[in-house]
Amino acid sequence: MSTDLRQMKKGAFSLSILSASLKIFWLFSSLFFYLYGPFIPTTTKDPVVSTTPDTDGHSPNGHGPPNGHNPNVSLSLLQLHIQEQYVVMENEIIAVTISNPMGFVTGIQYHGIENLLDVTNPEDDRGYWDVVWNTAGAKGTKGMFDRIEATDFKVIVQNDEQIELSFSRTYNSSSGDGVVPLNVDKRFVILRNSSGFYSYAIYEHLKEWPAFNIDNTRIAFKPRKDKFRYMVVADERQRFMPLPDDRKPPRGVALEYPEAVLLVDPIEPEFKGEVDDKYQYGCESKDTRVHGWISNDPPIGIWQITASEEYRSGGPLKQVLTSHVGPASLTVFHSAHYAGAAMVIRFGSNEAWKKVYGPVFIHINSLPEKEDPLGLWQNAKQQMAAEVQSWPYNFPASKDFIKADQRGTVSGRLMIRERYVSNESIPASGAYVGLALPGELGSWQTESKGYQFWSRADENGHFTLENVLSGNYSLNGWVYNFISEYQYDAFITVTPGIAIDVGELVFEPPRDGPTLWEIGIPDRTAAEFYVPDPNPKFINKLFVNHSDKFRQYGLWERYAELYPKEDLVYTVDQSDYKKDWFFAQVNRKIDDNNTYVGTTWKIEFKIDSPDTHGTYKLRLALATAHAAELQVRVNDAQTVTPLFTTGVIGKDNTIARHGIHGLYRFYTVDIPGSELVAGNNTIFLTQTNDQGPFVGIMYDYIRLEGPLTS
Template identity: 55%
Template sequence: MEKVITWSRRQWGLLVGCLGAILLVFFLLADHSGYHENTPSRRRVLWGRRVKGQKSLEVKLYTDINQLVMLDNGIVQVNFSIPDGHVLGISYNGIPDILDDHNRREDRGYWDVVWNEPGGPSIFERIEGAYFTIITQNEDQIELSFTKIWDISLRGKSVALNIDKRYILRRGISGYYSYAVFERLEGWPEVGIDQIRIVYKLRSDKFSYMALSDEKQRIMPTMEDRIHGQPLAYPEAVLLTNPANPLLRGEVDDKYQYSIENEVNKVHGWISPDPPVGFWIITPSNEFRTAGPNKQDLTSHAGPIALSMFVSTHYAGTDVRMNFEEGEPWKKVFGPIFVYLNSASSQNNPQQVLWENAKEQMLSEVGSWPYNFTESEDFLPSDQRGTVAGQLLVSDRYINENLMWAQSAYVGLAAPGEVGSWQRESKGYQFWTQADEKGYFIIKNVLPGEYNLYAWVPGFIGDYKNDTTITINPGGEVQMDVLVYEPPRQGPTLWEIGIPDRTAEEFYIPDPYPTLMNRLYINQPAEKFRQYGLWERYADLYSEQDLVYTINVSDYSKDWFYAHVTRNINNRTYEAATWKIVFELESVNIGYYTLQLALASANEADLEVRFNDASAQPAHFSTGIIGKENAIARHGIHGLYRFYSIDVASNVLQEGNNTIYLTQSRSRSPFQGVMYDYLRLEGPPEGY
């Protein structure tokens, strides 16, 4: 029978008072050999599994008089505060503490949540356990629980959630796992949640090199460099004026320059050059993240800081915050994520060696998902999950009379809702995959429950939703019929601007100001948009008049600015910009034309559309005030996708030259604006 030990803060105080001396002697006599070894054999690459010939040490647990518990498997040692559950220190491969011990105990490795009650201010709260429990303890694995219990006496002081933080250390594994169960009970008060994450603050004297992908790796500034730098227009952006590393002088540092889409954000971290050690956060599944695969979020940034983001409003705004009504029950498991440590010889490019190994470890963790060693009954193994499979085709007779394969379509299961609601959904789980070249898809390891199936297809506008509610049973397999998506279409294409891919990446992205560059992106055209201050380049390029785009003459990769922003007049005043699309019609047929308008992002914007009359009041079409995504200021190329199908009466068009006026009418700041994904003018339906 499993033995479970639970202590409250008060009980711990009594226990420590009685047994402190005994525990101290035990701790001092405990065998920690192997932690700080630096013999030649230990300098070999330690991939995170046992080195051949190395003793497979069992997992051990120690406590001491300073209210901490230490887990030790002979490879890595992790210290936690009791009963809070903060990570106080990590020892590995000759580094006695990987975390920055200059920070307070609760400010080294922790979970946090940002929340507010209706009408109240946002509250940042580190999640502190009130009870500590040993869930599993044997020679192969230890799982610890640090639990926060909410009651009405905590209203306004702590978020109305029960939270069970779990940590797992396993035998022979170079790292540890972390997950948490969040729960609300019936009758609890209304609350909104903007952020849930894990934060690790590493030693700045050791970890100076950050790696996010094959292309995005660099030596980073320190927090001191940022503190003494020059603040720029947005709070997170700083010009490095006198960094400790002179090679960084004159660069801009901004944590949002290192954001990544959830679908590819599986491993990121930091490297210490001496000794060569890597600290990595590996996320083997996106099922617990919010807002689908296209949602962007933070990764790592100057500090050095490594993040595991579960919930945030970054690049989406309050549309994706979790809002719980009075009395609404809820439960969700976030994680597990894997904190992985590796080391390498100091020869032969250790940074690349460590990064390549971290990617290998990531693939191993992805292949092991869902894990079968967690003890919480709320995290289900694969045999208690289900599978959905099918084929998606596309029907658009103006492109092809025959059905087309939905090649590389994004297909996913999310909570039942409206078309496209998945990108704003934040409370439930989502399960996504990409179809193959013939539109076949299989979605594995789906948790039991009810879902809608959603999709979007690169190269086609709009969103697909299957009308059937799909019920997933444990171990169940659902084979869908052949699914057919009919993207929005009223008539034949007269002209188009851009590529329907939900980003503004294909449009003209200017060169950055030479004095405001991040050198990481100088030779990376695919992410040129990550540079600071690009929004200001619009006024430089269009100083005399706003953008004019002429169909069949202009090139959208050169002549369509990536963001429709305000015009900077004198650094204090901004004015709305009106873009023009000029095109010719040989004739105008009686009936309705259609302007298909897809936006990749919006921030406190109101886009007005007029046809052949720049002063028409009201405008022929207006989006109304939309978006709080900040993709412009935060170096993104997309936020939330918005689609509008605009009817255009033939009496507002004319034979010969026509002009569409696009006015983003709000102009209080440089960061208000929209990013376009794709525009298409269609003629009246054939046979109208």
């Protein structure tokens, strides 16, 4: 492997700018296009050779458009070649080959490379849309995998500015239970002077069709593993990646769940002893607008850019997969990850539904050989900013993609009234405010059928939600450092072109009395608590001395090492939650036979003179739960009936998947003052389900309030 990328350093790259005379020269010399190819990764960039199919309609290797330049074919702005088995759409920069009529992206030709996608994969496993679904009533989150294979091809738009192609499949009720009851129309768009192409899809379920569930849907691309070895998910999460071959036995050994593999004999020794796990590279939806892969030879990047999260399920904090070993690059539109069965989309037998996913931009960029390849990442971020600025796009031809002039705006100001913080209402600075389909408080976390629109309030609490689709919505919000969340007490109806100002809204977080003590920060994650170092035998080098230390494998096992006999005890006014509160209340392993026991954590505190006639409030904010039951007792750990129990909650699987949070849950426990004594008191937090290492909870924040005061 080339060593250039191994020495890459983070930082902005100053893009090379060709002279104006050279740009003019490009316009008049197709020979120059061929000889020099694309060098500047910008939106108006990179002419490449035009290609045309061979007479038999196939490329030389059968995997994509032919390589080379035919001097007898003139260069036009856009070209479309319809063949018996392939459709090739190309502009001055790239050529994209799609199987006809299936709609799988089989090849991307760029910068003299005939195919950026992995030609060792089958043609339906290079660039594709897929859906995981199940019949109505099915339990769990694992269903039937459908790599959506279209049956009809149609040219929607073809002119000097745009080509848009449709690859569709219409559901036939006579097909039986083996086919997902959806109409799917996959669209692919290429624009003039654009270094990349777009894809979006329209899913439709008619009222008379069978009930069913959707567990997962996404678009995936598989770049060449011999070239794309450096993965970038974020500024602080990027690295050389192992090869997919390293994960297979005997080079790799599956750990306690199959996605995590210990590399024991990798092809390149530098990866030996590392753990590879795709979940270590997941991101919150709000942070997944650009990610991808870099090739060093030649310096080329392939990126997925999402200009909006409006079509994704679960709001801005929903965690989704991004890029991982393969190389694989994903845009996940809906998944049950970090949420479980509560996130599954369930359709009734008399339920009509239609939704547009995307468009997603597949951006390709390049640099001269001697330039720092990390400049490709800087350019990809610049391209992402330009795509966001252009949202909603004006080019999609489907009437189901709603343009800007048919959308509305909702604005207002969110204030916080919390008398133990301030005598007056204060601005909800930095609050997340969003619109989702109507539902109960917090239901936006698992809402999956509609669209969501989110924004951050400014320092004065003002917010604006732009480009909102017509419909009825609940207005929701939450603020860091305050428990629970806000929901407006009326539905908001958005119509085309309307601007709604909801005025000043007031959020009153739950509060009855003064804070006696608190543990953690109300930020919806467990990140502020103690995250241990990993077992040296199971590390990912990227996360050594990293702010996302919680992404290391096997941290749940460290609890038993820290607390081999007795569980965690936290003493108010003495303990420090950053050091003394383990980030997850997991089961403790007690022997080498993988026997686990539930755990009881103690919070010890003093009250000089409890109000025996009053009611104390224990506020419990949970960052995640997985098959857990949390019971609360006060001053008597042996009492049969707990003061409070959550019942069995959660299928988030966050502990196993290094997520630090899943679904947010909030509880208030009433503690009669008569249960407390003068002097030392103890609250017992018991997680009762002892079935395995991944059962447990992560706390977000705990607070004890005294009785109501005037």
